Amino acid sequence: MRLTRTRGRGPTTALVMRLLALLAASAAWALAAAPLAAAEVPRVESWGDNSFAELGDGTTFERHTPVTVAGLTAAGTTSLAAGDGHGLAVLSNGTVKAWGANDFGQLGDGTATASITPDHLTPGTVRELSGVTAVAAGCSFSLALLSNGTVKAWGNNFSGQLGNGSTGAPSNTPVTVGNPGNPSAPLTGVVAIAAGCDHSLALLSNGTVRAWGDNSTGQLGNGSTGGTSSTPVTVVSPANPGSPLTGVQAIDGGLSHSVALLSNGTVRAWGDNSKGQLGNGSVGGASPTPVTVVNLTGVRDVDAGYDHTIALVSTLLSNGTVRAWGDNGKGQLGNGSIGGTSPTPATVVALTGVRDISAGGNHNLATLSSGTLRAWGGNNFGQLGNGSTINSGTPVTVRTGVAAITLIAAGGRSSLAG
Known part of the structure; x- marks a missing residue:
């Protein structure tokens, strides 16, 4: 924190002492007030690779410490997501902002271009x-x-990841994810969504x-195993492949794998x-049905x-x-x-009191109960936000300058927080 101070001058020592006392009181007030002032306009920040303008700061300069995403405030943002070259934010009014790469129309503004245009910098x-x-x-x-409880999708559709019954042609505006039995009708009852690199996941209200x-x-x-599906299919139970996996509470997708948290605190992956x-x-091979992650409960x-x-x-x-x-x-x-x-x-060392987590391409973010942010893993683009480009096998502190982080999203080679 930097305080700007003026230097008092006077003809007598008493006057100088009075001015010094006033300055001390003013400095103390500023120190106390500064966190409150910062909290009045909490910002959304980004750092790491910016080759595709995925940091949303109006530039394509790589950032090793956080910068402000233009036009967004944490108070007006309810959800963040980071892809391999683009960012998304849900605003409190239920609309969505997008920025960065748009070669497949993943920004959903009706355009698609391989080059970075000025309107996609923010x-x-x-x-x-x-x-x-x-x-x-x-x-x-x-x-x-x-x-x-329905889902919209837009952008690349080479593998049918938009879920609307078609494969190949991308969409630069949102389309409706279809129902498995009737692609012309929407998938309903969805309570959570997740995206892998080229596949999508939806958690339904019945835990499937x-x-x-x-x-x-x-x-x-x-x-x-093999091929693609342009409409949703059911993730099956490992014990009975003819029945759905049930009791799921959370989901996520990686490059080519998926993971689910069950209500009993155990985890399945496929x-x-x-x-x-x-x-x-x-290590090796693949599993087309969920397997149990070992030695993991709670x-x-x-x-x-x-x-x-x-x-x-x-x-x-x-x-x-x-x-x-x-x-x-890379130490992830x-x-x-x-x-x-x-x-x-394996246990992530020197990390307790964690409130939220997010996994990026080769790095991770964790918010602590204190509101501070830690990161570890790949850092070749500065995605750990600690001012360096050195990979870290242990958590480091992200230099956000934000008093209390409530939203995080780790992307392919960048990070978001607000």
Whole structure:
């Protein structure tokens, strides 16, 4: 914190002393008032790679410490999502802002261009979209959950990840995700959404999961491997592939794998396992049906990176700790080492009191109960936000300058917080 002070001058020592006393009182008041002033206009910040203007600060300059996303405030933002080159924000009025890469129309403004245009350097409004409660960002497509339990999608559709019954042609405006039995009718009863690189997930109110898009490694979880699905399919039970996986509370998608948190605090994962990201004790191959992540209970939230997975554990003994498994090539497991893989959950060191987590491509974010932010893993673009570009196998403090972080989103090579 920087305080600007004026230097008092006077003909007598008494006057000088009085001025010094006034300055001291003024400085003390400023120190006390500054946090309140900052809290009046909480900002949304971004850092890391900015090649596609995914930081939304009006430039394409890489940032190693947070900068402000233009035109957004944390008070007016209810949800954030970061893709592989674009960002999304839900505003308190239920509309969505998007910025960054738009080569497949993933910004939803009716255009699609491979070049970065001036109007994509900062957030613009997604067309024909209202009543949004949450967003998710894939590698080059976007999802939005509406308050009526339906889902909209836009951007790349090469693998059918828009879920509207078509494959191939992208859409630069939102389309409706269809019902499995009748693609012309909407999928309904959705309470949460998630995006992998080229596949999508939806959690229904009955605790079952639907998935659509790329299935090259079984990431749709319907018991098959290969091909794509342009409409939602049901994620099946590992014990009975003829029945759906049930009791799901949270979902997320990685590069080519998916993960689900069950109501009993355990975790299931399916899809690619080339780096041990399914957490079942093995490395290699893939599983088209959910497998159990071993040695893991009391989980409150899960998130998937490219080839790693993280879980927030909160019990009387753990007090908000984080477990991670899969690829550790850039320290994304946070266990103090860099390199190799772990097919079983490892504890992220020196991290307790965690309230929220987010996994990016090769890095992670964690909000503490104090409102501060920690990050670990890949940092070649400054996505850890600590002023360096050195990978870290242990959590470091993000230099946000924001008193209390409430929203976080880790993207492919960038980060968002507000």
